[in-house]
Amino acid sequence: MAFDTIFLNARFDSGACHHIAVKDGRIAALMPADAAATGAKTIDLDNALVVPGFVEGHIHLDTSFYGDAWRPHKPCTDGFNVHERVAFQAQNMAEAAPMEVRARNQLDLCIGHGATQMRSHVMVDGSVGLKSLETILRVREEYRDLIDIQLVAFPQSGILASPGTPQLLDQAISLGANLVGGLDPASFDRDVEKHLDAVFGVASKHGVDVDIHLHDMGTLGAFEIEQIAARTRALGMEGHVAISHAYGLGDISIDHLKTIADILARSGVAIMTNAPGARPFPPILVLRNAGVTVFSGNDNIRDSWWPYGDGDMLRRATTLGYRSGFNTDEELRVAFDVITVSGAKALRLEGYGLRVGAKADFVTLRAEHVPEAVVAAPQGRAVYKAGMLVALNGMMVGKKR
Numbered sequence: 001m002a003f004d005t006i007f008l009n010a011r012f013d014s015g016a017c018h019h020i021a022v023k024d025g026r027i028a029a030l031m032p033a034d035a036a037a038t039g040a041k042t043i044d045l046d047n048a049l050v051v052p053g054f055v056e057g058h059i060h061l062d063t064s065f066y067g068d069a070w071r072p073h074k075p076c077t078d079g080f081n082v083h084e085r086v087a088f089q090a091q092n093m094a095e096a097a098p099m100e101v102r103a104r105n106q107l108d109l110c111i112g113h114g115a116t117q118m119r120s121h122v123m124v125d126g127s128v129g130l131k132s133l134e135t136i137l138r139v140r141e142e143y144r145d146l147i148d149i150q151l152v153a154f155p156q157s158g159i160l161a162s163p164g165t166p167q168l169l170d171q172a173i174s175l176g177a178n179l180v181g182g183l184d185p186a187s188f189d190r191d192v193e194k195h196l197d198a199v200f201g202v203a204s205k206h207g208v209d210v211d212i213h214l215h216d217m218g219t220l221g222a223f224e225i226e227q228i229a230a231r232t233r234a235l236g237m238e239g240h241v242a243i244s245h246a247y248g249l250g251d252i253s254i255d256h257l258k259t260i261a262d263i264l265a266r267s268g269v270a271i272m273t274n275a276p277g278a279r280p281f282p283p284i285l286v287l288r289n290a291g292v293t294v295f296s297g298n299d300n301i302r303d304s305w306w307p308y309g310d311g312d313m314l315r316r317a318t319t320l321g322y323r324s325g326f327n328t329d330e331e332l333r334v335a336f337d338v339i340t341v342s343g344a345k346a347l348r349l350e351g352y353g354l355r356v357g358a359k360a361d362f363v364t365l366r367a368e369h370v371p372e373a374v375v376a377a378p379q380g381r382a383v384y385k386a387g388m389l390v391a392l393n394g395m396m397v398g399k400k401r
């Protein structure tokens with residue numbers, strides 16, 4: 001077979017060294033490092049650690065101010081309050097740079113750090129209608145050769161609380177959103193069943209997946225998780241539903257947690273956690289040991305919710321490991337799995353991984369192996385999408401505009 005490119009001397013986490021032969025954007029062969037390599041083009045990776053492209057599983061391309069003017073964080077008047085944060089966000093967005101400019105800034109940041117796959121929530125509600133989605137769809141098209149993006153129609157202002165939102169979610173899917181989202185069915189809309197009727201109604205009508213934001217704590221959050229899992233099973237949607245944040249899982253007794261973890265595993269509902277500071281978050285190992293898919297994302301980056309975020313999924317793995325008390329190599333590899341293989345599973349990505357037949361999406365790292373990469377999050381990365389160099393040392397290369 002004539003290959004398009006052969007990447008020489010790629011060191012895998014196992015320690016094995018390979019040549020990666022790429023044809024039509026996919027890995028066509030993995031050859032031993034002592035094999036003779038002939039192809040149209042060769043690129044010597046010089047024994048760098050090669051890992052699959054990172055899966056940014058939860059981000060908001062429409063609301064970041066990264067690359068725009070610094071916006072000082074405004075605290076809620078009385079603890080964390082989703083309603084109040086949404087109101088602050090509306091004020092900030094009205095004064096911000098155009099959305100497409102901010103979305104591009106954020107994409108460049110994420111790709112520069114090694115994300116080759118992404119799921120972004122985009123606000124769809126009575127206040128913005130489908131405008132944000134239309135903008136992000138255009139930006140997604142611009143970036144189609146650089147990163148694969150799934151978009152979630154996200155009812156940031158609730159579904160029942162924001163008139164017209166069920167219809168807008170339906171239209172959003174017709175327009176090009178890939179999934180339908182939800183937001184705190186109990187605390188925001190104050191009617192779990194009606195909220196889930198709308199979400200799962202749109203999902204089953206269009207045959208799309210579901211990813212619901214759930215900030216509710218303790219037994220209330222756990223109850224909502226049970227209701228979402230029940231809907232998932234009733235509709236035969238196992239493997240097609242995710243719950244983002246699920247903070248409540250970090251806020252209930254271990255026995256209760258194990259019960260919910262079994263329900264999640266049985267229902268094929270994945271959990272997204274970004275392990276944000278100073279909040280309880282889902283215990284990763286307990287969930288994984290029960291068979292639950294746990295994935296991650298950077299979520300908010302310099303937006304109205306918090307000033308943090310750098311778009312680096314490898315640093316997110318550091319945070320996941322640090323906050324989970326992961327120390328052994330095995331545990332550090334779990335943190336890495338969450339941002340790679342498990343992310344791909346939750347997003348149901350086709351052709352993911354360093355194997356023959358998969359998309360040639362990979363990142364080179366200056367690290368001995370994955371555990372060291374997770375603790376060091378080294379810079380000096382090269383990011384390849386479909387076998388093409390798209391970013392080097394954090395900077396985009398050859399980008400179409």
Ligand SMILES: [Zn+2]
Binds near residue numbers: 058059299
């Ligand atoms: Zn979010």
